[in-house]
Amino acid sequence: MMYRTVGFGTRSRNLKPWMIAVLIVLSLTVVAVTIGLLVHFLVFDPQINNNFGQSNTYQLKDLRETTENLVDEIFIDSAWKKNYIKNQVVRLTPEEDGVKVDVIMVFQFPSTEQRAVREKKIQSILNQKIRNLRALPINASSVQVNGCGKRVVPLNVNRIASGVIAPKAAWPWQASLQYDNIHQCGATLISNTWLVTAAHCFQKYKNPHQWTVSFGTKINPPLMKRNVRRFIIHEKYRSAAREYDIAVVQVSSRVTFSDDIRQICLPEASASFQPNLTVHITGFGALYYGGESQNDLREARVKIISDDVCKQPQVYGNDIKPGMFCAGYMEGIYDACRGDSGGPLVTRDLKDTWYLIGIVSWGDNCGQKDKPGVYTQVTYYRNWIASKTGI
Numbered sequence: 001m002m003y004r005t006v007g008f009g010t011r012s013r014n015l016k017p018w019m020i021a022v023l024i025v026l027s028l029t030v031v032a033v034t035i036g037l038l039v040h041f042l043v044f045d046p047q048i049n050n051n052f053g054q055s056n057t058y059q060l061k062d063l064r065e066t067t068e069n070l071v072d073e074i075f076i077d078s079a080w081k082k083n084y085i086k087n088q089v090v091r092l093t094p095e096e097d098g099v100k101v102d103v104i105m106v107f108q109f110p111s112t113e114q115r116a117v118r119e120k121k122i123q124s125i126l127n128q129k130i131r132n133l134r135a136l137p138i139n140a141s142s143v144q145v146n147g148c149g150k151r152v153v154p155l156n157v158n159r160i161a162s163g164v165i166a167p168k169a170a171w172p173w174q175a176s177l178q179y180d181n182i183h184q185c186g187a188t189l190i191s192n193t194w195l196v197t198a199a200h201c202f203q204k205y206k207n208p209h210q211w212t213v214s215f216g217t218k219i220n221p222p223l224m225k226r227n228v229r230r231f232i233i234h235e236k237y238r239s240a241a242r243e244y245d246i247a248v249v250q251v252s253s254r255v256t257f258s259d260d261i262r263q264i265c266l267p268e269a270s271a272s273f274q275p276n277l278t279v280h281i282t283g284f285g286a287l288y289y290g291g292e293s294q295n296d297l298r299e300a301r302v303k304i305i306s307d308d309v310c311k312q313p314q315v316y317g318n319d320i321k322p323g324m325f326c327a328g329y330m331e332g333i334y335d336a337c338r339g340d341s342g343g344p345l346v347t348r349d350l351k352d353t354w355y356l357i358g359i360v361s362w363g364d365n366c367g368q369k370d371k372p373g374v375y376t377q378v379t380y381y382r383n384w385i386a387s388k389t390g391i
Helices: 036-044 057-076 115-132 379-389
Strands: 005-007 019-029 084-095 098-110 174-179 182-189 194-197 211-215 224-233 247-251 278-283 298-305 324-328 335-337 344-348 354-363 373-377
Touching: 057 084, 057 098, 174 194, 182 354, 194 354, 211 247, 247 379, 278 354, 324 354, 373 379
Parallel strands: none
Antiparallel strands: 019 098, 084 098, 174 182, 174 211, 182 194, 194 247, 211 224, 224 247, 278 298, 278 344, 298 324, 324 373, 344 354, 354 373
16 A cells, blocks of 8 residues: 555646636625515515524525525626626525525636726625615625636546646646655645645654645746645544545745636535546656656546445455545556645536545555545545634
């Protein structure tokens, strides 16, 4: 058994550079029974029962769906329909005098348009539309821009014929963790100050001040570099074991986002990803067992492997614990390898928003038959990540 990092590939074509994604998080707080979204729903939607205070599961579900439909109507029927992508209610919190609704909305804007201008436009149309619906005006302080999970280089959907070097800006959340300026592990950017990686990356070198993080598709020269302020290893991780192989890293100064450097989205703890789902791995690791790390970022497309298959005696048996999953191919081919540890395994939704669902952790050899890569399951540790980073 050895710990991992990556060598692989997929091709990409150029996307129009004026398109970027902006994630707008709006907290719509209803402060009285007679105002806000709740009143709109209770007065105009007979499907919603007026004793919502009981937090009935079906009422919450109806309110969630009605809220999402309302937001869709607001933007689809406006001049913004070409910019609007989708919305999702992520939290409904019943309160004494109403309900608090947290909504995520995704838009696309010209990259030349300043963030403040985008926020002002969104506030303007929401205030106008929601005022017409007799709902609660939006508090300007609740609008935040957080463009996660978007890349300017679209993915070529053709099957990979061989591992290839990743195109520039293809995986803008990928980072290289370096000790004394030598690449050790991969990491994934989840905000402008925090990254996620594997705990075992720090089992030998524990002084954060000798670690740095570089960004871009090449280690040398790096596109951007930051010193490490601190890293937090999962409290239950033990170097002799393989469980709890997760850590978060805080850099000393904020990362400047661009088309080449951008954070990925984190899935909800309740999210699930089914076997045979196509996912992507990236890293600067060796191309074969015993090889050296690479200067150029490489990428590969693999498949999630079911626990039933991965726990077979000839595969990994009882070594697969909760919080782990396998991905790759049973016949070998593409796999993470030495130097890829801590790096991302990602997937995308129907709107081309990318999510981190796995962290390169361990495996036998590299690309060996019946020995796929084993990954730390991000959803399993989602609440732990939030508790340490606030993300």
